[in-house]
Amino acid sequence: MKKLIFILCITATLISCSTKVQQPNIVFVFADQWRAASMGYLGNKDVKTPNLDQLASEGVYFTNTVSTSPVCTPYRAMLLTGQYPLKTGMFMNDIRLNPASNSFAKLFKQEGYNTAYIGKWHLDGNGRSAYIPKERRQGFDYWKVLECTHSYNNSTYWGTDDKLHNWDGYDAEAQTKDAIAYIEEQSKSDKPFTLMLSWGPPHAPYATAPKEFQDLYENVDIQLRQNVPEKLAEKTKAILKGYYAHCSALDSYIKQLQDAIKRSNIEDNTIFVFTSDHGDMINSHGETKKQRIYEESVKVPFIVKYPALLGKEGKKSDFLLNTLDILPTLLGMSGASIPENLDGENITEVILGKKEDDRKASLVACIQPFGQWNRSRGGKEFRGIVTKTHTYAKDLNGEWLLFDNIADPYQLNNLIGNPDYNSISKNLEALLAEQLNSLDDAFLTGPTYVKKWGHQVDSTGTVPYKW
Structure with a gap:
């Protein structure tokens, strides 16, 4: 049976x-x-995301999600x-989350919820196509999951029945249909439910979205960001056409879910949330993929x-939302108990x-550079912060980056060493130290x-994986 929860409200007279x-x-x-830079409602005039734009107009959308x-x-x-x-210990890809973790689905099951996960997992470290047994599913009961694949048109999953199945066609579309079936079935139940739907796109390969969306x-x-080198302009435009095609496909599935x-x-x-795990450089600053502290890598969309x-009316928030805030906030909005050992904040109020x-x-951190940004590709340990006006980072040698994101939104001018910014740099360094102290992060070398x-x-400092 669904429970009733109590939400405390404060009136203007503090009653x-x-x-x-x-x-x-x-x-x-x-x-x-x-x-985040590839969202219509956040100002991108090329990408077609009408349904996410509509969702933003009905919920709360954040402009500073890190x-x-x-x-x-x-x-x-x-x-x-x-x-x-x-x-x-989860600071690289292809390692296993402790099965005993007191995590999302387990916490909501304690509150009487049914739990489901559909799509990409990438938390088991046992091979990207390997079977994940029930004891390592972190409390999710309904299960249609593969550790990791980006073969979107030839994709498999392990089901709740412990058998390997194929998604039909473009996997994000098939996963969405399955999510819809789950929602419709659960809506008949007396119990509340949580569903996580994890899509693989728009991650590369970029040119594999359904043709109807590529044709758009x-x-x-395509208009490029001003930090894309001229020599990469045509290549980047071609990439973005494929990337945006994936985005528009996913956008259409948002409408199906809402309907x-x-x-x-x-x-x-x-509570309906749309977000992303991280961004994509797509040749901004001549860089690719993620792990960097640049806006293109670290800023993501978030709508609730x-x-x-x-x-029912949309609201815009410039709150500095980070990944660690998501779980406590969802627990708080649901009236559920929030464990004391969480590192984020319930920002409901x-x-x-x-x-x-x-x-x-x-805070933004790269604890151990690896994979697509290993040391041979310029990867390095760093700790940094994003504020509403600046980005600041240190590497193991000291101050590394300082950008004024208001005057320089494409982060073209590193202000470290500029005497006009000495006081700002010192203030940001103190803020970073405060963040690290609160998390007991001594900022040691990655190999440590x-x-x-x-x-x-x-x-290369990377955990090898097998398919």
Whole structure:
């Protein structure tokens, strides 16, 4: 049976009251490698995302959402556990999250929820196509998952029946249809549900979206970000056409999900989230992929819609939301118990305007460079912060980057060493130290942490994987 929860509300005269509401359902949808700069509602005039634009007009959309460690496995581990990577050891791809973790689905099951996960997992470290047994599924009961694949038109998954199956056609579309079937079935139940839908696109390969979405960009003159080198302009335009085709395909599935929720008469009492694990450089600054602290890598979209609590009119928030805030906030919005050992903050009252936004910075970290940004490709350990006006980072040698993101939105001018910014640099360094101290991060070398957690890496510092 669905429980009733109590939400505390504060009136203008500081008189408190409590309102009974039904436990909300949660539909959490996230894409892989979708940067905030590639959203219509955030100002991109080329990408076609009408349904996400509509979702933003009905929910709360954040303009300063930061991926705390902008790469797949570390993000996903933080999403599920609410803990910083140095506390879980999950700071590289292709390693296993401790099966005993007190994570997302387990916490919601304690509150009486049914739990489901569909799509990309990337938290088991047992081979990218390998079977993941029930005891390593982190409490998710309904299960249609593969560790990792980017073969979007020839994709498999392990089902709740412990058998290997094929997704029909473009996997994100098939996964969405399955999610819709789950939503419709669960809407008939007396129990609330949580569903995580994890899409592989728009991560490369870029030119593999369904043809109808590729055709949307065939004759479009793509506008490039001003930090893309001229010599890479034509190559980048071609990449973006494929990237945007994936984005538009996923956007169309957002409408299908929203329509299903409305048909099932659960819209008001469903928390619907859309976001991404990290961004994609796509040749900005001449760089590719993720792990960097540049805007294209670290800034992601985040929209939350929950009419029963947040109303039905869209709101814009510049709060410095980070990955660690997601779990405590979803627990808080649901009236659920929040473990004391989480590293983020329940920002529900900030969203509702009942608590002052006093956050000054969000942390970004690369604990061990690996894979697509290993040391031979310029990768390095860093710790940095993003504020509403600046980006600041240190590497193991000291101050590394400082950007004024208002005067220089494409981060073309590194201000480290500029005497006009000495006081700003000192203030940001103090903010960074405060963040690291709060998380017990001593900022040691990557190999130090690799050794501590017993990860087996190759000569590039990367955990090898097998298909």
